[in-house]
Amino acid sequence: MKKLWLFLGILFLLPSTGFAASCRPKTLPPHPTVEQIMQRWFEIKFTRYADDVYYTGQLVMIDKSGFKRTKKWIRRRLIMHGKKGTDYKDLVVMTYPEYTKGLAVLTWAYLDVKKQNDLWLWLPSLKKVRKVSQAEEDDSFLGSEFTVEDITTRRYGYETYEFLGEGNFPGYTSRLDGKSYFKDTPCYKIKGIPQKKNWYYSYRIIWIDKKTGIAIFDEYYDKAGRKFKVIFRYYLTPEKNCWVSKIWEVYNFRTGHADCIDIQTYKFNTGLKERAFSPRILERMEW
Numbered sequence: 001m002k003k004l005w006l007f008l009g010i011l012f013l014l015p016s017t018g019f020a021a022s023c024r025p026k027t028l029p030p031h032p033t034v035e036q037i038m039q040r041w042f043e044i045k046f047t048r049y050a051d052d053v054y055y056t057g058q059l060v061m062i063d064k065s066g067f068k069r070t071k072k073w074i075r076r077r078l079i080m081h082g083k084k085g086t087d088y089k090d091l092v093v094m095t096y097p098e099y100t101k102g103l104a105v106l107t108w109a110y111l112d113v114k115k116q117n118d119l120w121l122w123l124p125s126l127k128k129v130r131k132v133s134q135a136e137e138d139d140s141f142l143g144s145e146f147t148v149e150d151i152t153t154r155r156y157g158y159e160t161y162e163f164l165g166e167g168n169f170p171g172y173t174s175r176l177d178g179k180s181y182f183k184d185t186p187c188y189k190i191k192g193i194p195q196k197k198n199w200y201y202s203y204r205i206i207w208i209d210k211k212t213g214i215a216i217f218d219e220y221y222d223k224a225g226r227k228f229k230v231i232f233r234y235y236l237t238p239e240k241n242c243w244v245s246k247i248w249e250v251y252n253f254r255t256g257h258a259d260c261i262d263i264q265t266y267k268f269n270t271g272l273k274e275r276a277f278s279p280r281i282l283e284r285m286e287w
Contacts, residue, residue: 024237038206041206048087052079053079053268056264062258074092090107091107103122103124131279146250162190166187204219217231233247244266246263
């Protein structure tokens, strides 16, 4: 099950953007409401404006001593644009290390956030496809510091939002590449309070880049008001080509562990067909 949620974490981490014609989100109005800001961010996060996307990437897990473990994967996503109530269909396959090679997860996600996604797991060692159920939303991915909700399920409507004002982001130094990102970037600051009672965080502070509308940084706080986790995001936002997620990185102050999603190659709008996202296709594919 942990291998499954590693895949699902990667799967939902990787958003593409915009309608197929522009491959980027619509521009926010000059004086957006907090609802408009957050709705647009979730459009970016959940890849609602390309027709399809192909990624390769790696997950780098860093413990408090600095020791790193790396896993590699490929991913294909078909954006359904609401057809039959479907948001998108994804296929993610592990390519490294050898003992996980060929393990695949197929996901069908629906527009209705209350409807559970359909998930199938391909186990190459058993030559078998299994229909699986979703884990609890506060579960971690393969012992990582990301939760299921961080990556896969939190959408607009999971929280109430409060506009805290504007400010310059102080910057973040990535544990993946050692680079400093977004120092003094003008941002909207928004407080997100979960609808669920007694949830694993009391609230989070979300820094939204005013220029792009991307949530570049989240700060998570517990019931005592202590910051226990942060999530950093870096997207490539070219003027003429598709916007693409490059790095998602989480750091937990309690454990000293960091987990980094690094997107290495990507292609948009390649003409993927819906029949390539059927559970039966898993049995016929070789990796």
